[in-house]
Amino acid sequence: MPRKEGMERKDLLKANVNIFKSQGAALEQYAKKTVKVLVVGNPANTNCLIAAKSAPSIPKENFSCLTRLDHNRARSQVAMRCGVPATHVKNVIIWGNHSSTQYPDVHHCMVKMAGSDLGCFEAVKDDSWLKGDFIATVQQRGAAVIKARKLSSAMSAAKAICDHMRDIWAGTTEGEFISMGVYSTGNTYGVPDDLIYSFPVQIKDKSWKIVDGLAINEFSKGKMDATATELIEERDMAVTFLKV
Numbered sequence: 001m002p003r004k005e006g007m008e009r010k011d012l013l014k015a016n017v018n019i020f021k022s023q024g025a026a027l028e029q030y031a032k033k034t035v036k037v038l039v040v041g042n043p044a045n046t047n048c049l050i051a052a053k054s055a056p057s058i059p060k061e062n063f064s065c066l067t068r069l070d071h072n073r074a075r076s077q078v079a080m081r082c083g084v085p086a087t088h089v090k091n092v093i094i095w096g097n098h099s100s101t102q103y104p105d106v107h108h109c110m111v112k113m114a115g116s117d118l119g120c121f122e123a124v125k126d127d128s129w130l131k132g133d134f135i136a137t138v139q140q141r142g143a144a145v146i147k148a149r150k151l152s153s154a155m156s157a158a159k160a161i162c163d164h165m166r167d168i169w170a171g172t173t174e175g176e177f178i179s180m181g182v183y184s185t186g187n188t189y190g191v192p193d194d195l196i197y198s199f200p201v202q203i204k205d206k207s208w209k210i211v212d213g214l215a216i217n218e219f220s221k222g223k224m225d226a227t228a229t230e231l232i233e234e235r236d237m238a239v240t241f242l243k244v
Contacts (some may be wrong), residue, residue, distance in 0.1 A: 017238045018117025020047040040064045044098045045196040046234040050218040065181035067198040069160035072095045074104040074138045093200045094179035103223035104138040172203045177211045178212025188212045195231045
């Protein structure tokens, strides 16, 4: 159910988590336990969590939500700024919620320019843009598209879905990682457990693994914590609605 004028976020959450509870229950009853489930409908992270909780016999690792659209947008923003194709930009990260609190992180991003791989900050040469307008642009891109077109970015989302599922099926390129909203449990970044949170992941043999050991500075940590706080609030509200 899309958000309508005058709806509070909690109203949207209440309507949609009921839908995803029923979808999860249907998966629990009829789907193979090896099924791979991608949730796109917003609020995608929390809808995904509710679907997973409503299908307890299916491994939570089989559920993910779409943050590849945000990942692709971040990649494209960097590419345009550097004057290179998007394929020359790798290892951007979307941390957290598919919402305006998401954190597009380029501290580990590499850009191929003139045959060499450069760190994103070295390639862009504008730290204030990368820590300011770049982040805001990616966070608000969906709203900007709706304002311009009066419609959502359906084709971009469809392309992101294809990218997401292709990587689950075929795996990620060696040395590269992509962003997916996945189940948080025992991660090394201090993200609370029992959330669907977007992490950098690598995929092999149709199984994802969070990329561990990336250096996180105070700037990044603050933004990662802020989006986690929003997800905790959404989860707790959803659980109150559904008693799951």
